[in-house]
Amino acid sequence: xxxxxxxxxxxxxxxxxxxxxxxxxxxxxxxxxxxxxxxxxxxxxxxxxxxxxxxxxxxxxxxxxxxxxxxxxxxxxxxxxxxxxxxxxxxxxxxxxxxxxxxxxxxxxxxxxxxxxxxxxxxxxxxxxxxxxxxxxxxxxxxxxxxxxxxxxxxxxxxxxxxxxxxxxxxxxxxxxxxxxxxxxxxxxxxxxxxxxxxxxxxxxxxxxxxxxxxxxxxxxxxxxxxxxxxxxxxxxxxxxxxxxxxxxxxxxxxxxxxxxxxxxxxxxxxxxxxxxxxxxxxxxxxxxxxxxxxxxxxxxxxxxxxxxxxxxxxxxxxxxxxxxxxxxxxxxxx
Amino acid sequence: xxxxxxxxxxxxxxxxxxxxxxxxxxxxxxxxxxxxxxxxxxxxxxxxxxxxxxxxxxxxxxxxxxxxxxxxxxxxxxxxxxxxxxxxxxxxxxxxxxxxxxxxxxxxxxxxxxxxxxxxxxxxxxxxxxxxxxxxxxxxxxxxxxxxxxxxxxxxxxxxxxxxxxxxxxxxxxxxxxxxxxxxxxxxxxxxxxxxxxxxxxxxxxxxxxxxxxxxxxxxxxxxxxxxxxxxxxxxxxxxxxxxxxxxxxxxxxxxxxxxxxxxxxxxxxxxxxxxxxxxxxxxxxxxxxxxxx
Numbered sequence: 370x371x372x373x374x375x376x377x378x379x380x381x382x383x384x385x386x387x388x389x390x391x392x393x394x395x396x397x398x399x400x401x402x403x404x405x406x407x408x409x410x411x412x413x414x415x416x417x418x419x420x421x422x423x424x425x426x427x428x429x430x431x432x433x434x435x436x437x438x439x440x441x442x443x444x445x446x447x448x449x450x451x452x453x454x455x456x457x458x459x460x461x462x463x464x465x466x467x468x469x470x471x472x473x474x475x476x477x478x479x480x481x482x483x484x485x486x487x488x489x490x491x492x493x494x495x496x497x498x499x500x501x502x503x504x505x506x507x508x509x510x511x512x513x514x515x516x517x518x519x520x521x522x523x524x525x526x527x528x529x530x531x532x533x534x535x536x537x538x539x540x541x542x543x544x545x546x547x548x549x550x551x552x553x554x555x556x557x558x559x560x561x562x563x564x565x566x567x568x569x570x571x572x573x574x575x576x577x578x579x580x581x582x583x584x585x586x587x588x589x590x591x592x593x594x595x596x597x598x599x600x601x602x603x604x605x606x607x608x609x610x611x612x613x614x615x616x617x618x619x620x621x622x623x624x625x626x627x628x629x630x631x632x633x634x635x636x637x638x639x640x641x642x643x644x645x646x647x648x649x650x651x652x653x654x655x656x657x658x659x660x661x662x663x664x665x666x667x668x669x670x671x672x673x674x675x676x677x678x679x680x681x682x683x684x685x686x687x688x689x690x691x692x693x694x695x696x697x698x699x700x701x702x703x704x
Numbered sequence: 705x706x707x708x709x710x711x712x713x714x715x716x717x718x719x720x721x722x723x724x725x726x727x728x729x730x731x732x733x734x735x736x737x738x739x740x741x742x743x744x745x746x747x748x749x750x751x752x753x754x755x756x757x758x759x760x761x762x763x764x765x766x767x768x769x770x771x772x773x774x775x776x777x778x779x780x781x782x783x784x785x786x787x788x789x790x791x792x793x794x795x796x797x798x799x800x801x802x803x804x805x806x807x808x809x810x811x812x813x814x815x816x817x818x819x820x821x822x823x824x825x826x827x828x829x830x831x832x833x834x835x836x837x838x839x840x841x842x843x844x845x846x847x848x849x850x851x852x853x854x855x856x857x858x859x860x861x862x863x864x865x866x867x868x869x870x871x872x873x874x875x876x877x878x879x880x881x882x883x884x885x886x887x888x889x890x891x892x893x894x895x896x897x898x899x900x901x902x903x904x905x906x907x908x909x910x911x912x913x914x915x916x917x918x919x920x921x922x923x924x925x926x927x928x929x930x931x932x933x934x935x936x937x938x939x940x941x942x943x944x945x946x947x948x949x950x951x952x953x954x955x956x957x958x959x960x961x962x963x964x965x966x967x968x969x970x971x972x973x974x975x976x977x978x979x980x981x982x983x984x985x986x987x988x989x990x991x992x993x994x995x996x997x998x
Contacts, residue, residue, distance in 0.1 A: 589821070589826070592816070593817075593826060594812060597812055597815045599810075600809050600811075600877065601805055601834070601880060602833040602880070646821060646860075647825065648822070648828075
């Protein structure tokens with residue numbers, strides 16, 4: 370845990386290299402396996418026209434997919450770090466707190482409204498999802514409060530999450546939409562992403578993530594208690610609102626792009642905290658980097674286990690995350 | 705009247721911004737007619753006072769007398785319903801948060817421990833808010849040196865003992881290089897040696913020019929080590945006096961409903977529970993002391 374500056378830099382560089390390697394694998398592997406050379410040509414040779422099959426696969430299918438998985442992984446891990454600092458609770462995670470479900474519910478309701486009443490004009494999907502995330506987050510924060518201890522927060526999150534998921538299922542079934550779409554919202558995945566998704570996903574992630582990074586020192590002080598943070602010159606209320614906004618923004622954007630993918634915001638920040646420590650200047654970038662690597666890898670696994678079928682990415686993260694969560698609950702070292 | 709006077713003073717101060725006397729005026733933290741309500745309950749009912757640099761004041765009073773509330777109001781964490789806190793010529797509430805942190809720092813009684821964070825990270829974060837980037841490490845080293853926690857810098861905050869964590873919290877506040885340091889029961893739960901070490905540190909800080917206000921329940925420590933004591937009772941100051949003042953026995957009797965009187969021997973104070981001479985005045989305490997132990 371006590372890494373020197375040199376070791377931290379080395380770890381960071383190594384993590385970037387790992388992310389690139391995993392991204393490369395994500396592009397090259399799948400139902401059609403592509404040799405390294407073809408991937409390189411498709412990626413790097415700008416003059417090639419996308420007539421070749423390999424080029425089409427890489428440029429229109431796999432590259433946007435891998436980028437979206439990386440962005441969502443980074444965003445979810447960063448949102449987890451932000452929520453954990455805001456609530457001073459290492460078990461906080463957008464998914465376990467029900468915030469992802471709230472975002473998905475608003476997105477689904479908006480989609481169905483435009484489907485049933487074509488004349489209606491609603492804000493775009495990410496905005497709807499962000500509103501849902503913010504409202505759910507606010508409801509949990511106000512109803513349970515950050516002070517009352519972790520377990521109540523988690524209980525409230527689980528209840529709100531189940532409620533929203535049930536509501537999503539009801540809405541989808543009432544509208545007689547395909548079960549595939551329901552599965553997408555409840556379990557998440559990247560099969561639907563395209564370059565159009567990335568156009569809004571990337572700026573939103575940079576905005577939300579950059580905002581959190583800007584608040585690194587404030588988060589360091591906030592987790593030492595509101596009074597201590599205030600005494601040290603933090604504008605506590607303002608910073609809490611900003612964290613709330615940045616986390617809602619990130620979760621809304623991630624859910625609109627990839628549905629509900631759970632536990633990334635829990636597993637990845639925890640692992641990063643064990644290795645680089647709790648100081649947010651190091652924790653946040655490392656968690657984002659590892660989150661990106663993690664989700665690209667999971668997405669690769671999701672589409673390689675039973676080809677040509679794809680497993681939902683959220684199912685795999687839950688499969689890994691749920692036992693991990695129970696382990697944390699049993700062994701967490703919280704004062 | 706008072707406001708007019710202040711306005712004149714303020715204008716005078718603005719005229720002579722580089723006047724060295726202004727520097728001097730900023731060495732005083734004073735508050736007037738503070739009224740504070742918490743959840744509908746009136747906790748402070750008009751308290752006035754001033755804390756100067758190099759002063760070490762113990763804030764005493766019963767549980768719920770308003771000690772913590774006063775400390776939190778003096779760092780603008782609570783907003784008074786009436787009255788105001790001034791640093792020299794400036795209204796504390798009107799200062800930007802970072803500016804305020806350079807004047808007053810507060811050490812809560814038991815601040816939560818940040819998870820997986822090293823002591824040095826905790827101090828760094830506090831120093832970065834108030835110090836220029838190139839002075840952060842010097843600030844942290846100085847604060848750690850003053851409190852004697854240099855060997856702990858690389859330890860995780862969650863691995864420290866209660867006494868060590870208390871010292872780290874004090875160091876975190878010192879890393880802001882504040883003019884005034886407010887501490888809430890810093891010796892509660894410490895062993896005798898650590899208590900003594902704490903008071904030595906407090907006196908050293910006061911000697912270096914810091915003004916300290918320390919809420920404590922340990923009257924003997926307060927009377928032994930503080931320059932003066934402020935006794936809060938039912939939201940007001942009952943007595944603000946040096947420890948040797950002859951008024952203490954009466955004030956303590958009123959505040960604590962016990963016949964307490966401090967007496968000093970060689971610079972150390974003990975609190976004498978004077979049941980014999982006041983047996984008639986405190987029958988309840990006497991009955992309590994005569995209760996058989998089963």
